[in-house]
Amino acid sequence: MYFHVQEWINDIAEDEPDPAAANALQEGLGGQFGEMRTMMQYLFQAMNFRGAAAKPYRDLIQGVGTEEISHVELIGTTISRLLDGAPDYHGKKTDPLDTPGAGGATPLSIALDTGNIHHYLVGAQGALPVDAAGNPWLGSYVYNSGNLVLDLLYNLMLESTGRLQKCRIYEMTANKTARSTIAYLIVRDQAHENAYAKALETLGIDWKKTLPIPKTNAEKFPEVKKLVDLGLQSKQYSFDLTGASEAGRIFQGASPSNDGTELDATQQAPKGTPSFIAPERLEEFSPGLDPELLKLIQKTAELELAEVEASFGPTAA
Template structure:
């Protein structure tokens, strides 16, 4: 079972909307090496795992796969915020929706020459399960061979490539909203690289002679360095409410990075930050619940309660 804590795994900085940055981030969400792929790959590997004696490896896959769900939520929310409104439209909600605002732009004019127009035509200024070119995410990306060393080696390659791509995305934009999320994912990709490298070492696989982790100099990015200084790249979380995870038997001791640091796996989950729901977007006809809908919901609830009272008597208010 999965339980959802209604907090984002990392804070998202505030900045102006940036549809082009949002589209670049789509590669990190729905691309071949994006967060949707890592989430599905690790969860399928964990679900299909065989061999009770190897439970610590299954638990490692399960924990990282569960964290990837939160990464999908984080990067999707970031894309939505980057698309949320136009910097040049400063109209009023009670004005006609197609009337130019004080900034001289109509509400969705920015969609015509920035980023991915499907973000506006299909997604109502929100993230989509596609890559940066608009190609739908595909389940064929998922690798699940059933062979533990092969799966771990492939996962190491996946995290390494994902981190490399996110470093490129970071260099494509100076938007604070985008960079805050990209930096966090760069560091957590590095942590997952380390986890799979450590797991391979426990199996006697000399991964570093075969697959050197790519050098990106990401520590030069200020947002990344701040997280590295906190040791975030050497942490793994269990996301296990019953304290049954044995992933800590693998993720311990000296880091495979060879930097003299020590791995830590004694936390259930990061603290996270408050999660808020975006405001309504009248120009996208995405209003949430307007007064008429709220009235209809209440009337329907009253009818249902009348039927319940008729069959079972009045329901206690306590």
């Protein structure tokens, strides 16, 4: 059972729209080594886990998988922000939708020669479940062998490859919106490398000379250095409301990254950052709710609230 906090797990910086950067980020979302893959792989491994004596390993995998849900939200929202609007378009809501905005460019002309045109044709300036080449995400990416050591090895490889690709994407763009999210995911991927490496160490496999992968000294990226200085690469969260997680029995001791830090699994969840809903995009014919629909939704919400209060009593104002 999962609960949703209406916050982003990390702040998304503001910058100009950049559909090319948005398309590069699609690899980190829907690619073979992207966030959709890690989310689904770890959750399936946790759901299918067998053997009560190995519960700490299940809890570790499940905690990482739960965090990956928030990573899917973060990177998908970042892609949407990078697509939200068009540089040099200064149209107003009152402008006809089939003419250029006053003093600006045609609203969606950027879609013709930059990034993935499906972001505009299909997604209404939003993220898609595809990779950077437009290939759809596949369930066959998910690896769940049922063998603990094999699954941990595969998870370590997955995090390492995902981090390698994000380091490359970072080097592709100077856009602040893109880099704020990429840097956060680079550091958290290293934390997950540490989690699976430490789990393997407890099973007799020594990864201390191997991690981190890639050996790129990512601290040269200023956004990454700021997070590493906070020790974010050595924290793992349980996302467990009941205190039943035993992941801390594994995620402890010296970091396998050999960076002099100690692993810390004491936090339930990281502190989030306020989220907000993007404005309507009239040029995409995505106006949101018309007055009639808004009235219907309000009526439905009132009926649902009445049912809740009838069962559980008055809700807080």
